[in-house]
Amino acid sequence: MSEKILVIGESRDGVLRNVTFEAIGAAKKINSSAEIVGVLCGNDNLNSQAKEMIYYGADRVVTVTNEKLATYTSDGYGQAVLAVMEEESPDAIVMGHTAVGKDLTPKLASKLESGLISDAVDINLVGDQVVFTRPIYSGKAFENKIITEGLVFATIRPNNIKALDRDDSRSGEVQEKSVDISDLRTVIKEVLRKASEGVDLSEAKVVVAGGRGVKSADGFKPLYELADVLGGAVGASRGACDADYCDYSLQIGQTGKVVTPDLYIAVGISGAIQHLAGMSNSKVIVAINKDPEANIFNVADYGIVGDLFEVIPILIEEIKSLKVNA
């Protein structure tokens, strides 16, 4: 059984992403009695982030601060995390299956010649074996997978494995580790921010997504309003992005983001297989579409056949009044 599990944390705009806490939850599922050691890299003071990891269940956190770690690069973060791994020699490693997780973990696994199970949505113990469940064939099937030899290493899909409750009475050591990082061979010159501010689409509990049926960029406005009253994020189908109704950063599907919110409201989306690949595992799906034959109704829990421009404003009012009365 694993005795020490590293959880590699990840932040966005100086705030830890929720998947980091879910990764701690995942580590607990792998071995509830293991020591959980958080790892954080960056250029700023990471103390408050480290404490957050501890409140969410980490026993100890190692931070690596270096000016070369200001933004993520596989090169810089690879060197930093490897240095921590060498010192800690963990039995297992968990990280979020995010852009950074997808980029970094195969490099680490390859360096260590270890297995790696990417994009797990569930973890169970069968006897003393850790079994990871992950979607394959765009979510049309699932596989149960185990690591047969060496390090247990996995990335987890956001919004699927529960984080522990935050407990700010928890304490743990935060250790600063200094790592010499050689010159980066890959340099980020500039980042064009396109993803919207506010709720992170991949981690949102509620997603309101629009398709071609929304008809224009203006048509997305009521969707933003609905997402706002629900505390959620707006997404889109590829069709809506191709038609320039919104930015590709909102795209949900095989090529875009994969989301698993508690509530997914598909508005004017026909439900092509590539779109379903990005959202079909959402817990509750609502479809609003004029076409009663639209494929989206086959995966929806609740459907309204009707004009979205009529339905959405009423829905916004209903939810507002619900919140007022609550």
Added chain:
Amino acid sequence: MNIFVLLKKTFDTEEKIVVSNGRIEDDGAEFIINPYDEYAVEEAIKQRDEHGGEVTVITIGDEDSEKQLRTALAMGADKAVLINTEDDLDEGDQFTTTKILEAFFEDKDVDLILAGNVAIDEASGQVGPRLAERLGFNYVTTITSLEIDGNTAKIDKDVEGDVEKIETSLPLLVTCQQGLNEPRYPSLPGIMKAKKKPLEELEIDDLELDEDELEPKTKTVDIFLPPEKEAGRVLEGEVDAQVKELVTLLRNEAKVL
């Protein structure tokens, strides 16, 4: 430039998945080039046309994989290599694949390797970065633009919707994201030419590998279909009433509000 493309055949996206005895049934399934690998083939051809050199597509598979390689040759690649593991390997994972590719590239002179950012079947996205690490190459995943000037590469990388402008140097491995280009369809003359282009077939012995070294580190113990979803409820009545009912259901039945 010596350009290599890592290619995988996958089920056609529209293919229905049938599971029997914990395995995906592939009898009679239509196979295609993994759609993300098509972006890689297209980009390789464009880079060669701009800078000169040669494009070699490589796949690890069985004798049926020749079909996808011929398609890539018909698109415009120059050479193909099929590493046929059908007789030697029962099981493999991303570690195995990387090990085989590492051995293949050992004596090759390489400037650029392109791959899809993910395969739509197993969807791990590991092999590109894993191979780059073994070869000591720089790598950038999920790219949407690539400009090469001498030894320098300027790249746009998609990071969950944001765009990073990256500068790095060759030799380089990149994985391709939608938006990088529009893959061409093979032309009829292209298809005719492709039949005569060189396609080399190798087995793991030829790469001086043996089965023991290729033992996977992971194992699939079961494959299953998601539980059949009960037919959803399409609401009826006046719009107002439908929306009210929806909100009540979301609150009391689904408990998500």
